[in-house]
Amino acid sequence: MKANTKKLFQYLDSLETAIGPCILLIIFLDVILQVISRTLPGNAIPWTVELGEILLGALIWLGIGVGVTKNSHVSFDLLLRRFSKKWRRIVCLWNINLFIGYLFLLAIFTVQLLGFYQKLSAKSTILQIGMFWIRLPILIGCALTIIRLIRKELTVIKDKSQTCITDHTIK
Template identity: 25%
Template sequence: MKAISEYYIKVVDNINNVVGYVLAAFLAIMSITIFWQVFSRYLIGTSIPWSEELARILMLYIVLLGSALALRKGQLLAVEVLPEILQKKNKSRLKLFVNLLSLFFYFILLYYGFTLAESVSGQRLPGLGISMFWFYFALSLGGFFLVINAVANILEDAKEVRS
């Protein structure tokens, strides 16, 4: 079991590295798109109809995928009053409980995000002309990455509780 959990954690961390590069590319594309939109609107006098939609979609993916990376690295915003007053063993137990509870909500995001994406798949974004599915798919994709990162955290927390 120990080898499987270590292998899983290593695979998740490798996936997170790739996701980090994808997020960097999304941020670069979004920044260039917004810069070009502002430049073209105020200096050239024409507007790019699809730039706002693309920036909005990329921002949604950046937030949701970035949340999964922040979860794995323990960098999500948290109020840590209770963990600060607990002893190390109980602090690990609390962390494990919080990750298990959070996992439940990540599954909800994954499931209902995909359900929502499917329900709007027949609609199109007017500027880009692509299906609204891809806009709402960010919810389920973010939920998926939150789930796999939460499981990796749970495996590490369980190891701390046992020791």
């Protein structure tokens, strides 16, 4: 069971790493299309703005997931390196729990917002996509990041050499 879970997370990590650049490429092409369409008189393509917004939201949550997995928050790293190994672990665990708390609150508020969107049948202005579907990645991102943070916390608790420094990836 443990090996299957590890393989699942490795697969998700590689999937995120592959999807991120694809989304970035689509955003780049979307922006080029926006610029070209706005420089030609009367040819503005309004849906490109909404598409860019939706994809940017997805890219942000993918980036958060990758950042949590690879411990790649530069400013936090610089601060942590100033502490002894014991205090690094304490600060690391404190930080993980603070982040989990924040994401939990964000998830609660997102559930409320999604319920509001469902009740009103709110849609995006141009593409007419339900706002529920546009904002759902926030809830999914919160849930996946909380799972990753719990895994990270368990790793730090079990392995005394783990200190949330960039060179320590979640195992």
